[in-house]
Amino acid sequence: MKNCNSILLFSLAGQAIGSPLLPRKDGVDVKHVAVFSIDGLHNSDIDKWLALGPSNISKLLGTGYRYTNAWATFPSDSFPGTLAPYTGATPRTTGVWYDDIWDRSFFAPGSGLVYDEGVDVDSTKLFTTIDPAKLPQALIKGQCTNIYPHMRPRVNTAFEVVVGKGLKTAYTDKHPSYDLVRGPSGKGLSTGYFPEIASTAGGVDATTAYDQLHVNAWLNWIEGKDIANAEGSLGGKVPTLFGGNFQAVSVGQKTAGYVKGSLAFTDGLKKAIKFVDDSLGLIIKKLEDKDMLTKTMIVIAPKHGQSPINPDKFGEVDPKLVTAATGVPVVWQTSDSIALIFLKDQKDLAKAVAGLQSQATALKISDIIYGDRLIKEFGDPSKDPAVPDIVVAPIPGIIYSTSKKKISEHGGLSEEDRHVGVLVSHPKLKKAVFEDKVFTTQVAPTILEALDLEAEELVGVKAEGTKALPGFDD
Numbered sequence: 001m002k003n004c005n006s007i008l009l010f011s012l013a014g015q016a017i018g019s020p021l022l023p024r025k026d027g028v029d030v031k032h033v034a035v036f037s038i039d040g041l042h043n044s045d046i047d048k049w050l051a052l053g054p055s056n057i058s059k060l061l062g063t064g065y066r067y068t069n070a071w072a073t074f075p076s077d078s079f080p081g082t083l084a085p086y087t088g089a090t091p092r093t094t095g096v097w098y099d100d101i102w103d104r105s106f107f108a109p110g111s112g113l114v115y116d117e118g119v120d121v122d123s124t125k126l127f128t129t130i131d132p133a134k135l136p137q138a139l140i141k142g143q144c145t146n147i148y149p150h151m152r153p154r155v156n157t158a159f160e161v162v163v164g165k166g167l168k169t170a171y172t173d174k175h176p177s178y179d180l181v182r183g184p185s186g187k188g189l190s191t192g193y194f195p196e197i198a199s200t201a202g203g204v205d206a207t208t209a210y211d212q213l214h215v216n217a218w219l220n221w222i223e224g225k226d227i228a229n230a231e232g233s234l235g236g237k238v239p240t241l242f243g244g245n246f247q248a249v250s251v252g253q254k255t256a257g258y259v260k261g262s263l264a265f266t267d268g269l270k271k272a273i274k275f276v277d278d279s280l281g282l283i284i285k286k287l288e289d290k291d292m293l294t295k296t297m298i299v300i301a302p303k304h305g306q307s308p309i310n311p312d313k314f315g316e317v318d319p320k321l322v323t324a325a326t327g328v329p330v331v332w333q334t335s336d337s338i339a340l341i342f343l344k345d346q347k348d349l350a351k352a353v354a355g356l357q358s359q360a361t362a363l364k365i366s367d368i369i370y371g372d373r374l375i376k377e378f379g380d381p382s383k384d385p386a387v388p389d390i391v392v393a394p395i396p397g398i399i400y401s402t403s404k405k406k407i408s409e410h411g412g413l414s415e416e417d418r419h420v421g422v423l424v425s426h427p428k429l430k431k432a433v434f435e436d437k438v439f440t441t442q443v444a445p446t447i448l449e450a451l452d453l454e455a456e457e458l459v460g461v462k463a464e465g466t467k468a469l470p471g472f473d474d
């Protein structure tokens with residue numbers, strides 16, 4: 001993981017090479033870890049934001065480690081992006097490729113495995129729950145069983161590890177289906193707060209108002225208080241591990257984006273980032289007031305980036321044309337800044353790939369991943385029912401969509417989809433910048449080790465050999 005660059009930067013920052021992580025061994029006890037995803041936030045967005053003047057993010061970085069070459073999962077969809085920092089694993093291990101996908105071992109005729117607002121009792125209501133009748137099913141011990149989102153990951157989450165020690169956990173995100181982070185046991189969260197974002201108007205203003213609900217939850221949790229309309233309870237205790245997401249920046253990118261030419265933030269996007277920064281300020285202030293700041297490690301780990309940054313690179317291709325180009329029956333296709341194709345008959349692979357290749361220019365395809373390369377990098381579709389047969393990557397900036405509402409999207413494997421802004425802050429850390437390539441999966445062992453728990457209790461960390469982030473990796 002380390003390279004010469006990082007060692008140089010690390011020593012320049014005034015810490016001995018190989019000096020162990022802050023907390024435990026330096027006598028600083030981390031009692032709480034707060035993990036926030038600023039959905040969509042690129043590493044380059046942090047540079048642009050810092051250039052605009054002092055902020056709460058610059059304050060966090062004043063005693064924090066910044067990772068300037070941090071990558072979200074592939075696919076860079078919200079579901080695998082959410083699981084990465086809590087499982088330490090990528091889709092080949094978690095089995096969770098997308099919120100909206102296929103799995104050959106599931107029964108969800110026609111509609112795929114849709115784990116967004118589509119499984120709500122009523123997605124027009126801010127507070128709703130999962131409707132079991134809308135869930136896909138699978139055979140478990142011969143029984144047809146509803147598969148709740150938390151039953152999807154094949155490996156446990158950091159929330160489950162923490163709860164297993166009798167400690168409290170709390171998480172907030174945009175749909176009830178973020179039940180996902182509870183992990184396979186279903187028990188990972190002491191409390192979960194899932195207002196339905198699909199019930200809101202969209203746009204930056206409605207989304208900051210929505211995100212404020214998450215902020216209110218965090219501010220309550222820091223006081224050990226439950227928030228109304230949440231599932232479960234903290235029982236009066238401050239959570240050891242808590243987190244959630246901000247949606248406003250992602251919506252700002254999709255609707256307002258970056259200025260043509262300069263690639264500066266548009267006013268809409270700047271407003272969204274300012275809201276997030278101010279919210280982080282409120283959290284820092286609350287932690288200070290409660291005398292908790294020196295006991296809390298704050299992590300920013302976005303689920304995904306967004307593509308394109310440059311509006312000149314934006315383009316759309318109708319996903320139906322991609323399906324049609326295969327020339328064979330397709331059972332499912334997930335389409336965003338990527339197309340993930342599941343064939344009805346896997347024997348059609350060569351024909352489907354040839355069809356796609358023959359129309360690569362019209363479909364603005366930059367890469368088709370299948371066969372040995374797919375197996376090596378992402379898993380074997382002939383053995384693993386969750387792995388698509390073909391991954392189609394468009395030229396960066398192209399989205400497989402006909403939506404007229406957005407100017408960027410995520411999900412794919414391009415740099416702008418995945419090169420995100422990651423930092424870890426604690427009052428006792430000496431400011432440092434790490435330039436070596438890291439992944440958001442590395443947040444998971446970093447969380448557990450900071451809490452003096454065993455990172456190897458995470459099955460995904462063991463399976464993928466995931467190391468804590470540089471600076472925390474002894």
Ligand SMILES: *[C@@H]1O[C@H](CO)[C@@H](O)[C@H](O)[C@H]1NC(C)=O
Nearest residue numbers: 054055056277278279281282
């Ligand atoms: C930080 O957050 C606080 C609270 O929202 C806000 O008042 C302040 O302007 C923000 N920025 C800086 C530089 O502290």
